[in-house]
Structure formats: structure tokens, C-alpha cells
Amino acid sequence: MNKLTTLFAGIFGCFAFAWVGMVLIPNEDLGHLAPVIQEDTGSSVPKADSGLIERGRRIYAANGCVYCHSQQIRPSDIEEGHNRGWGPRRTVPRDYLYENPPFLGTMRTGPDLTNIGHRQSSEEWHYKHLYMPWSVTPGSIMPSFSFLFEKRKIGGQPSSDALKMDAPYAALPGEEIVPTEDAKALVAYLKSRDCTYPLPEAPEK
């Protein structure tokens, strides 16, 4: 114990051994998974995200959504009763194939979002919710992401994508609230969250 070399060799041994077991082997085992072809539809799952969805994923990351919303479903013996309808099956490594980083999350201050695209497909709902969470889910403690929207004077024709907010959140007369490109990307990302397809290693139960 009194020589740096002995001490170093011991410490190095502990770290290297565990590094092989905890980093190297998992990466060999799971780091090269491929998507699976669905028998009935012929499409492959999971899907790689398109440009707009990928941009939405960056907005999701930039705002730290993962610190309140997990994107992982545990096995049914843990999350009894279909876990509030959050997902039909547990999520497995293959589900996160294309995700960099995967937003597994460690906190459910808000609901899990693994399948939010499947559970809530209304674009209008998502826009209203991001603009002012209270307007669609009273009592929510989610912050308003109104900075992803633009409030502007209506010049000529009102925009087709303007939000139809109810009082007290509606725009002032002569003004309108329209989503920015960032908001559109984020909603596209949220709508794309859907892991309800079956996988061989995790069939729907």
C-alpha cells in the first residue's frame, strides 16, 4: 500500500475490470441493435426521426423536459394496472435505438411521455398546453412555454395556425398567437412519441 505503483495497479484493476463489465460488454451486446420489420405492416420499428422531429428533440433537450417527464415504462409487475394508460408494454433497449440522448428520465413530476403521441394526437391540444398548461390541465405546475410562440398584430388575414385560446388566455383583440418553428418542431416531436408497436423481446402483454 505504500508504493504509488501498487496503489495505482490495484485501483486500475478495480476500474478496468468494472469498465469491461459495465461499459465495454454492454456496448458490444446492445450497442449495435437493428430495427425490426413488423410482420403485419412491413414497416420497420423503431423509426429514425426526420428533420423536423429531430429539431423538436433538440428543443425538448434544451428546455430540460426530461427532468419532469420520463420516457420509459417499467414491466407490468412493477407498474400495475397498465401504469395509468401510459403504455401497453415495458420499454426495452431497442426502443431507444435512434435516440441521442435517450430521455429515460428519473422523475415523474409530470406524466411519462413514452407514448404521448399515441395518447394525445391533437395538435391543437399540444399547442394550447405548451402555451399555457393551465388552459387544458388546471392545477398543472408545468411552466408556460409561451416563449415558443409569437404574439403579433393581425395584418390583413389572420394566420391559419393561430391559437384559439379561451379567456383569460386569449390574445387581445386585433392580435394573434402563432407558434414559432421551434414550437412546431416540438409538437411534431411529441406527436412522434409512440412505442406501442410490439417487439419480439417485449410483446404486448
Place this chain on the structure above:
Amino acid sequence: MSSVLESHSPVFTSPGHSPDEDRRERAAIDASCRTPVLYAFGSAICWLVLGSLFGLLASIKLHSPDDLTGHLSWFTFGRVRTAHMNIVTYGWSALAGVGVSIWLMARLCRTKLVAQSLIMLGITLWNIALIVGIFGILKGDMTSIKWLELPKYASPLLFAAFALSGIWVVYMFTQRQPGHVYVSQWYLILAFFSFPWVYGTAQLLLLMHPVQGSVFGLINFWYINNILSLFFTPIALAAAYYFIPKVIGKPIHSYHLAIVGFWTMAFFSNWAGMHHMIGGPAPAWMVTVSVVSSVLILIPVITVAINFHMTMEGSFEALRYSPTLRFVVFGAVAYTLASFQGVLMSFQGLNNVTHFTDYSIGHSHLGMYAFYTMVMFGSIYYIVPRLIQWEWPSAWLIRMHFWFTVLGSSLMIITLTTGGLIQGMGLNDEKVPFSAIIDSEALFRITRSFAGMAMLIGHLAFASVFALMLLKFGHRSTGATLLHREIPES
């Protein structure tokens, strides 16, 4: 009693040296450490105050999301809590740890610190990397990779800064005076081996050449576990192993027990990371290996606890007087509690309930605050007077620091733990509507903000007493600043 509080204890007298020679040698070592270590502490304390402000803001946002800062993107919850977490981890905890480690290693190796200017450069670079990084997080550049949220342009700088300042801890060990190697030195070598290994792997595999999403989460949790249990924990244990015997003037109870504790920790902690993945998308064998390792970590925890307790046995009276001892012993007790709680949390039954709740945040605060941070406070109270030959100017401020942080952190941990259990039981019961869970948490979250305020007040007291100290406020004192006036004759 007074002998108990003397800085110089017989245990550490070097063979063949007269007490005078020893004193001169120590003074020369302290002088060589002065500027870099004070710079590290000063920076760390600035980050601590800023980090507590962000923590308080994040806490308030969980009961009043838009009240304080309106709808400013920079101050939404996700960004503020991430800024808090990165500031207190990489600003306060890491820099305080580097400062304490440099001083401890120099003293224990009986060698003067070299390359002061490189270390100063390293700490400056560290501060710059963090300022840039935190700014990046608030502006919307965070990675959302847990514990590695600093934007890609800031984190490599942090690595370089660590290399510049941390390498000297290892270098001093190679230059040490012949003789006994102390327990604290092993732990420091472990910590300073660990950071480049763990942080380097994470930079490489998660940020530079990211692995596939299917293993990304596993390596992320491996990083979180290892940086906590193999970088921060050994630094604080090194400090506790040094300061407890030093302050009470007795040798550590058992050297052999310490060896067992050290190697079992170095071995098992490395395998424990996947207890964060119970029920998650991870291979079952990895989770099993980690749960088993987590339980086996009780071996080092219990040996360390026994060693500290047996050393303290008969000297508990000193807790009334010595600021260092109070903070360090509080931290050591929290270490045992946090470790036992960690083991319980790796059991399926409790984990099912607590996994996605505030309970985990309570656990983090028990580990990183009640244990690590409190030990760092105690260490700084010991080191700074030796660096500048001045005694702490106000026992009153130290007492305030102690009680506000003790009560604040205890209240915070208790509310998060109970609140987390209620939250977890609600989440697992489909019949409870989600909004009801949020309502049931409201009181706990408001209480947490008050706890955060208390901690902030404690930190302000600490920052004030540190600033007064640097200004050499007050009169030159003949003895250490004690927390209790009358010292019983003995």
C-alpha cells in the same frame, strides 16, 4: 481539554524531528498552498451561494411556476434546476474538493506544493468553463444528459482544467517524504484517478462519439454512480479520516479496518451504477450485478463507520467546541445514513415506489449535501486559519452557518423523503388522478423552499465569515475560534 483542540497532535510528529522543526516544516507547506487553495475555496464559495440561489428558485418554481420570473425562457424550471445542479456539483463541490485535496496531500506527504501558477490557471479555466457552461444551459444549449448537461463547448474545458490543477495531487504523492502512508492518501489517489477515467469515458462515449441510444442510458448511469461514489465520496472520506483524528488528537482506531474499507469500496462501487436502472431498459444481469454490489458496499460503509465511531469514542465532548469536528462528524453520520438508504433503494419493493419521485432528490441531498458538503465545510474551517495565520473572526457566524445548514438540510431531506413516498404511492395507484398527486405534494414543496432559504442563509453566513477572514478582520487571536466559550479544566 485544551490538548484535544491543539492543531498539533503527537500522532503526526515525524520521527527524528523536534516539535519546532515540525512546526516550521508545516508552516512552509501551508505557505506553498496558500494562494491556490484560497483561490479554490473562494471560487467554490461564490459558486455555492449562486448555486443555492438557483436551487431556491427551482424549488419555488415547483409550486409557483411562473410567478417570479414570468415567462422568460432562461428561467423555466428545466433550465434553472439544471443550472443549480451543475453549479453545486462542478462549481462548489468539485472546487472545494480540489482545494481540500491539494492541502491534505501536501501536508500528508510533507512536501511543498509546486506549480502554483499552473494550478491557478487550472482553477481560472475551471471557473471560465463553468461560467460559459451555465450561461449555455440558461440560454438553451444544455445536453439533457444527466449530470453532464454542460454544453459540448464547455465540458472539454472542464476536463483540461481538472488536469491542470488535479495532477499535482498525484505528483505530490510521488515526491513524499519517506515513512508512513496515511489512509487519506489512498482515498485521494483513488479520487484523482477516478475523475479523468470516469469523466473522460463519459466525454468520449456520450458527447464526442455517442454510443447507440440503447446503451447510452447505461453508460450515463455508470457515470453518475462513479463520479459520486469514486470521486466525491473518497475526497470527503479522505478529509474525515484526516480531520477526526487530528482534531481530537488520537490515531485512527484501526488501520487494518481502513484497508478493508478502502479496497472493498474501490471494487464494489465500480459495479453499482445500474441500480438506477431497476425496471428500466437494461439487461437483467447488469441490474442484478449492481444491486448485489450495492448491498456489498455496506462492507466499506460499516467498516468506515466503526472506525470513525471508535476513534471518536470518549471524545464526543469536543463536538461542542470545534467547528471542524462538528461539521465533519455530522457529515460522517450522514454518509452512513445515505449509504444505508441507498441500499434500501436498490431493493425492488422500495424502488418500485421511489424510483421516479422526490425521494431520490432527498437521497442526493443526503449524500452530496449532508455528507459531502458538510465535510467540506469542516475541512475549510480547519485549513484556512493555517493558510493565513489568522483565526476565524466570528464564532457567532460559524454557529449560524452550522445550525441553518443542519436544520435546513434536515428539513429538506425529510420533506423530500416523505413527499416522495406519498408521490410514489400515488403514482402506483391508478385510481389516484394525476392532479391529486400534484396537490398532495404542494405542502411538501413549499416546505422545501423554506428549507432551501434556511440553507441559503447558512451559506451567506459562511461566505461572510470567509470574506471577513480573508480581510483578517478583528484582532490577532491567541487560540482557535471555538463554538463554546468555557473550556472545562482537564
